[in-house]
Every structure is written in C-alpha cells, then in structure tokens.
Amino acid sequence: MPDRSLKTVVEQLKAVAHPLRLRVLGLLAGGELCVCQVAEVLQVPASSVSEALRELRRAGFVVERKEGRWVHVSLAPSQTPLVEALTLAAAELPEVAEDRSRVPAVRGLGVPAVCQKQQP
Amino acid sequence: MPDRSLKTVVEQLKAVAHPLRLRVLGLLAGGELCVCQVAEVLQVPASSVSEALRELRRAGFVVERKEGRWVHVSLAPSQTPLVEALTLAAAELPEVAEDRSRVPAVRGLGVPAVCQKQQP
C-alpha cells in the first residue's frame, strides 16, 4: 500500500519540483535508459544526473537495474494517481519533447559508444 | 491558455511542495474560506497563512475575493490537469481530512467571531 501521508506527498513533490529532475522523469517516460544516455541526452554532468536519480528513486518515481558497470533506470511501475499525473505532466513538457527527440540517435549508437564520448 | 513550460510547472510544484501550503490547498478544496478561518482551523500564525496564500496565488492555485476587511480565498477555476491532480491529492490527505473536520464549527461561528478569538 503506497503511503499518502502529508510528509510523503511533500517529499514526492519536492523531488519533482526541480528542472533537471522533472526533465529526467519526463525522459524516462519514453522508456528505460542508462545513466550515461541520460547525461548525454540532457548535456549535463554525470554527477548531477546521478544525484537527480537518487532523489527520484528515494521518492519512488524510478527504479534501477544494474547490468555490469551500467545502471539502467526506468519508471517504477504501478504508482499512486498523483505520481502518474506528475509523470504524465513531465512527459508532456515541451522541453522534454525536445530532449526526447535526441534519444533515438543516442540509442542507435549503443551504450558504450555514448558513454565513451562523454569526456572529450 | 495555461502555460505548461518547464519553468512554470516547476514553480507550481514548488508552491505545493510544502506542508502548510499543501494543507491550505486541500482545505480550500472544501470551499471558500476567509483567511482568519484558515488560520484558526490550521492553528497557525496569520502571517504564515498569508505567505502560504501568496505563493499559492502566484502559482495560480487560488484566487482571492476581498469583502471589507476580510479576504476570502478559494480554488482558482478551470485548471490544467496537473493542477487538478495536485488539488485532488491535497484534498485526500488524511491530515487535511482532520483539518476539514474543524471547518463546520468555525463556519458556524461566522467570520467576525472566529477572527476575534485569534489573539487571546
């Protein structure tokens, strides 16, 4: 049973009341991605993405799946209506559509290729 | 046309990612109240309520209606789906149900009586 107390809901809202974290959430609505892919698509330092994901995970929006040295993140399944609404709103942001348009290219390259071009 | 850009949505989420502001929002889902009634029901200093309402107004959640020296606040009509979902989630908080149970008594007294017992 998901917690819906004031404290919990405020934590969820705080997690998402942040430009980068909201963009990450919207991006993941398009499907699972590896952390390095998120950093590449968003053009943001990996440590910032990692911290954003930590908060989203704490609040229960996303889950991770480790595979070797990669960490794949995706939306946590079956959420409360509020979380669903937040995720949907994030996915519909114009800025996220913009971000999302860069995903196919990044996916096409494959994870290793993407991550190796991180630091030029 | 309501703005749905990243910046705006983040402002809306920040406005509501706060215990007192979320409680106020949920309380107003039960109908219009005067500022002094909100302060009385929530047992919180009037200046805190005023500041909470300022943020909620900035973000477009509530509107005010001045009547003499009283200010009545209520939910802004016809919102974006996200705002609707946030308001609904606030209204369904257990803590807000608790708050709401104190409304009839306060309403019964009438605005002047309520506000005059603010500072004993």
Next chain:
DNA sequence: ACATCGTTTCGTATTTTTCCGAAATTTCAA
C-alpha cells in the same frame, strides 16, 4: 594486477527557503 570506464559520493561555496514576531497597511465603526 593494472588501467579504464560508468557511476556515486564528497566537499563546499553559494543561493534559496523557511518561520514567525514586529511593524505597516487598509478598512470599518464609533
């Protein structure tokens, strides 16, 4: 074992938020 790559944690300077009493403001009423 070593170097490397993806990721997380840490350090931390900077900014933002929070909270509430005091003071200011506005409105009504005597």
Next chain:
DNA sequence: TTGAAATTTCGGAAAAATACGAAACGATGT
C-alpha cells in the same frame, strides 16, 4: 478622527537546497 480588527509586508537568523569538480568506488578486460 481615533481605535481596533484583518491582513500583508518586513527583518533576519537558521535550515535546506543547489551545482559541479574531485575523489572514491565497483566492475571489466587485458
């Protein structure tokens, strides 16, 4: 016009959030 009541604004100290490079960590391949 004076006083009182409802609300807002102000002050400012304390707590929290932000951002990102540097360092640490863990897994892989040679």
